Amino acid sequence: MVDIATRVWNHKWKIDPIVRSLIDTDFYKLLMCQSVFRNKPDTNVTFSLINRSSKVRLADLIDEGELREQLDHIRSLSLSRGESTWLRGNTFYGKRQMFRSDFMEWFENLRLPAYHLEKVDGQYELTFEGSWPEVMLWEIPALSVLMELRSRAVLNQMGRFELQVLYARAMTKLWGKVEQLREVPGPRIADFGTRRRHSFLWQDWCVQAMLEGLGDRFVGTSNCLIAKNRDLEAIGTNAHELPMVYAALAKDDADLAQAPYNVLADWHEEHDGNLRIMLPDTYGTENFLKNAPDWLARWTGIRIDSGDPVKGAETAINWWKERGEDPTQKLIIFSDGLDTQKIIDLHQIFAGRAKLAFGWGTLLTNDFRGLAPDDGLEPFSLVCKAIEANGNATVKLSDNPRKAMGPQDQIDRYKRVFGVGAQDAFDVIV
Secondary structure (H helix, E strand, C coil): CCCHHHHHHHHCCCCCCCHHHHHHHHHHHHHHHHHHHHHCCCCCCEEEEECCCCCCCHHHCCCCHHHHHHHHHHHHHCCCCCHHHHHHCCECCEECCCHHHHHHHHCCCCCCEEEEEEEEEEEEEEEEEEHHHHHHHHHHHHHHHHHHHHHHHHCCCCHHHHHHHHHHHHHHHHHHHHHHHHCCCCCCCCEECCCCCCCHHHHHHHHHHHHHHHHHEEEEEHHHHHHHHHHCCCCCCCCCCHHHHHHCCCCHHHHHHHHHHHHHHHHHCCCCHHHHCCCCCCHHHHHHHHHHCCHHCCCEEEEHHHHHHHHHHHHHHHHHHHCCCCCCEEEEEECCCHHHHHHHHHHHHHCCCEEEEECCCEEEEEEEEEEEEEECCCCCCCCEEEEECEEEEECCCCCCCHECCCHHHHHHHHHHCCCCCCCCCCCCCC
């Protein structure tokens, strides 16, 4: 096991880059990329970094030259032979050859496209523009770089013994969470923490701790590189990006209203089993389910990713019952702002009423709250989203209006088209 504190003390990024591989990314990005490669390969998109925690002034903390070096290093990466063999030959969700030969040939020759970076009022404006299959693969590595460079900026101010104590405390804190979860029989948990991790080495340590502490109740990791290296299940399905871009391509309001279902129709053609998981909250869960085609009721499950998770799960259970489906045979995945007590509470409410799983993110892989001077390592909310597709602005409404994004006139239009009325606002927990 790596001595992380010593490694941090001796950091020289040229021998320890933040992003080590093009598969140091979330599994759902590769699944979505293959779908986009098949269905919308000629779509031009723009992705942009969005710091929801504006008090964290990234441009004041992170050296621009070092950021550029890390981003340029990512652009030099390509799939290794071993990585390609793993993607081509491994079994994912019980299916061999999940990734088609034409997609793999394209991916094996891929270098990520250029980026645009500038400083604006203490923040970095980082954007990527080009063909959707290429640009979308910037999201996770870009976030990983910004998050870890922020961590390094704080850690650089600490002495060697201070670092040892910091990581000892962080390990003790995480192990305490594992012990708390171990006392409650049942919850099945996956690591969803790549996007806002403290560092790659720390995420890898957290995964090993979860595996040892929870055994087969730890079902895998969203990080493909860690899954490969640790012989774990790679976990993930799809995300808001797909309906956001499909909606932006809509010709009129009628086409817009149908866009989220067109996404899942394309997905339905490619995947079955536990990959048929709905993510209904992009434009409001209630309206999405109300107007959903009957074939979606037969899908395996649903992911709850914003709003009140209890309300969201109850809505899904009632919807299945109304459609003649047995909720106890359906899978509900919770993935929004989870920590141990929230996982335990949700499991106690819904155990036996549906199959349950939990995608544990930032507060698994980046919970250094209260451990650094001035709480300088407190996790914060940083995202990288598609903001434009073929010249049209993208919109996300969410079940939590504080996660909404897009121009206000388009937000108003989408609310009208999707029948979204007053919404309850919730603090965004990273």
